[in-house]
Amino acid sequence: MFSQVLTTYSWAEAQRAIHTKTARDVERALASTDRTLADFQALISPAAAPYLEDMARQSHFLTQQRFGKTMQLYAPLYLSNECQNICTYCAFSLDNKIRRRTLTDEEILREADALKAMGYEHVLLVTGEANQTVGVPYLKKAIQLLREQFAHLSMEVQPLDQPDYAELVAEGLHTVLVYQETYDQENYKKHHPKGKKANFTYRVETPDRLGRAGIYKIGLGALLGLSDWRTDSFFTALHLNYLEKMYWKTRYSISFPRLRPIDVLGAEGVTSRDFGQCMTDRELVQLICAYRLFNRDVELSLSTRESPRFRDHVIRLGITSISAGSKTNPGGYVVEPQSLEQFEISDERSPAEMAEVIRRAGYEPVWKDWDWSLMPT
Amino acid sequence: MNPQPLRIANRTFTSRLFTGTGKFSSTPLMEEALLASGSELVTVALKRVDITDATDDTLLHLKAPHIHLLPNTSGVRTAREAVFAAELAREALETNWLKLEIHPDPRYLLPDPIETLQAAEELVKLGFVVLPYIHADPVLCKRLEEVGVAAVMPLGAPIGSNRGLRTLDFLEIIIEQSQVPVVVDAGIGAPSHAAAAMEMGADAVLVNTAIAVADNPVQMAVAFKMAVEAGRLAYEARLGASSATASASSPFTAFLED
Numbered sequence: 001m002f003s004q005v006l007t008t009y010s011w012a013e014a015q016r017a018i019h020t021k022t023a024r025d026v027e028r029a030l031a032s033t034d035r036t037l038a039d040f041q042a043l044i045s046p047a048a049a050p051y052l053e054d055m056a057r058q059s060h061f062l063t064q065q066r067f068g069k070t071m072q073l074y075a076p077l078y079l080s081n082e083c084q085n086i087c088t089y090c091a092f093s094l095d096n097k098i099r100r101r102t103l104t105d106e107e108i109l110r111e112a113d114a115l116k117a118m119g120y121e122h123v124l125l126v127t128g129e130a131n132q133t134v135g136v137p138y139l140k141k142a143i144q145l146l147r148e149q150f151a152h153l154s155m156e157v158q159p160l161d162q163p164d165y166a167e168l169v170a171e172g173l174h175t176v177l178v179y180q181e182t183y184d185q186e187n188y189k190k191h192h193p194k195g196k197k198a199n200f201t202y203r204v205e206t207p208d209r210l211g212r213a214g215i216y217k218i219g220l221g222a223l224l225g226l227s228d229w230r231t232d233s234f235f236t237a238l239h240l241n242y243l244e245k246m247y248w249k250t251r252y253s254i255s256f257p258r259l260r261p262i263d264v265l266g267a268e269g270v271t272s273r274d275f276g277q278c279m280t281d282r283e284l285v286q287l288i289c290a291y292r293l294f295n296r297d298v299e300l301s302l303s304t305r306e307s308p309r310f311r312d313h314v315i316r317l318g319i320t321s322i323s324a325g326s327k328t329n330p331g332g333y334v335v336e337p338q339s340l341e342q343f344e345i346s347d348e349r350s351p352a353e354m355a356e357v358i359r360r361a362g363y364e365p366v367w368k369d370w371d372w373s374l375m376p377t
Numbered sequence: 378m379n380p381q382p383l384r385i386a387n388r389t390f391t392s393r394l395f396t397g398t399g400k401f402s403s404t405p406l407m408e409e410a411l412l413a414s415g416s417e418l419v420t421v422a423l424k425r426v427d428i429t430d431a432t433d434d435t436l437l438h439l440k441a442p443h444i445h446l447l448p449n450t451s452g453v454r455t456a457r458e459a460v461f462a463a464e465l466a467r468e469a470l471e472t473n474w475l476k477l478e479i480h481p482d483p484r485y486l487l488p489d490p491i492e493t494l495q496a497a498e499e500l501v502k503l504g505f506v507v508l509p510y511i512h513a514d515p516v517l518c519k520r521l522e523e524v525g526v527a528a529v530m531p532l533g534a535p536i537g538s539n540r541g542l543r544t545l546d547f548l549e550i551i552i553e554q555s556q557v558p559v560v561v562d563a564g565i566g567a568p569s570h571a572a573a574a575m576e577m578g579a580d581a582v583l584v585n586t587a588i589a590v591a592d593n594p595v596q597m598a599v600a601f602k603m604a605v606e607a608g609r610l611a612y613e614a615r616l617g618a619s620s621a622t623a624s625a626s627s628p629f630t631a632f633l634e635d
Contacts, residue, residue: 068401069401070402250483251483368424370424374423
């Protein structure tokens with residue numbers, strides 16, 4: 001399990017290693033064709049900042065070579081905002097006194113119809129963590145309802161046990177995203193004080209359980225801004241390296257969730273909680289390119305958290321999949337558009353508009369990249 | 378002067394350049410490049426097209442009468458999955474031709490020889506014209522030939538790598554031994570690689586990435602077309618043997634003729 005690998009690393013030492021990298025380390029990493037974790041540390045270090053254009057050029061080339069001139073499109077489908085966890089940065093946190101809602105079968109289908117009408121073939125099912133109402137039976141039902149309509153089903157929900165994952169894969173689940181949020185165990189405790197999510201080890205072992213259950217793709221990521229993004233990204237890369245060797249039939253993707261402002265409902269009404277500028281655009285580009293230079297095969301995914309201008313430019317710098325027109329509230333597309341969002345999105349353009357942007361950048365928007373005929377259930 | 382046509386199963390091809398449909402920046406550009414290549418056999422990933430939808434964008438751009446579709450099973454991990462996918466493809470696309478691809482490793486997309494052999498055997502029995510994508514393994518090629526595949530498709534280098542004929546020594550053995558056509562698939566990154574494969578006696582090559590990701594895919598498609606024709610013509614014309622030493626202009630044994 002990756003938890004055992006983690007015991008041989010120290011957060012503080014990894015952080016120091018990154019922050020003491022020199023221009024020479026960066027140049028060596030840039031010149032290498034077989035890059036190591038130490039090279040990745042150099043590429044995400046402050047010392048690499050002056051080399052950003054060179055990194056972007058290499059990242060563009062490597063990505064086109066491996067993925068072609070294509071960009072995958074997907075959309076989230078929020079099924080529920082019920083949650084028993086307290087997470088300081090999330091609007092679905094148990095202590096936020098918002099109205100809770102879990103979509104019924106009929107509502108799920110209405111949302112699905114709306115996404116299908118936009119052209120989507122790949123949807124990401126999202127929930128909070130409420131095992132009583134949104135447990136494995138609910139998720140299984142949702143997959144059964146949706147597999148007739150979409151070619152590719154992904155899921156971003158609470159961590160489950162290995163047999164649960166195996167059951168859902170047999171129903172047609174292709175991908176699971178599970179972000180560690182932060183690999184800094186001390187800070188993890190502070191931001192997750194209550195609920196099952198407070199268990200760092202259970203969460204960090206989730207990709208192992210997924211790999212053992214034979215999932216097709218696992219999405220990793222750290223919530224950028226919760227701790228030092230550089231150190232968290234190093235641990236994400238370490239995790240990726242471990243998983244690729246361990247579960248070699250599984251594909252991997254990395255996401256870049258930068259903290260976004262959320263609405264919190266308390267005694268004084270709705271207030272906005274802002275986390276400030278925790279990572280600059282320049283730094284996020286550096287990170288995207290560093291991942292590509294480190295691993296030419298990993299899929300890199302970008303959500304509507306980012307601004308239109310930023311998204312339009314990074315399409316060419318290593319990103320391979322992108323969401324558009326997203327709603328981050330259950331029922332957000334048609335059932336109840338006004339309910340509270342998990343986080344505020346920055347890019348409100350429709351999928352059709354985004355597809356046009358992708359085409360103008362010289363890429364083909366890819367709606368479908370999986371087929372039920374490839375996974376007999 | 379044209380090279381000899383190539384016969385695979387019940388079909389004759391005048392072009393020995395097979396192509397793929399992935400990685401292009403748009404489907405109209407894909408179509409233009411494939412038409413320029415002269416290719417008559419074009420592989421399509423089942424995962425990328427909606428085989429049940431007559432208005433699928435990729436399929437609509439592959440309607441030219443000389444283009445035969447070669448559905449591929451990219452994405453499957455086992456023989457069982459491959460057979461299931463093949464049967465659906467046969468029904469929807471109305472072709473029993475299949476590029477059998479079983480690569481459980483998503484990084485280098487290297488083919489699983491055990492699952493591929495099992496699936497090939499079953500698919501042949503089910504009436505498919507099977508073209509398996511495999512490592513450049515001469516013994517595996519003979520085993521596949523024994524179970525009745527229509528051609529073998531050994532790799533030159535990992536898919537999409539553009540690294541050329543890294544498996545050269547083994548491709549030579551395969552070409553020497555094979556009783557079915559040998560199509561060098563994967564790794565061909567430049568027209569010169571394709572020409573080299575054809576000069577060696579490969580029956581055809583399959584090229585996708587090198588055309589699709591070129592700055593000008595249409596022009597690159599023409600370059601590959603010419604390279605494949607040149608390589609094949611050279612093979613048919615019998616290249617002179619190469620030697621590390623110069624040959625004496627007055628042969629040593631000339632006195633025997635006196």
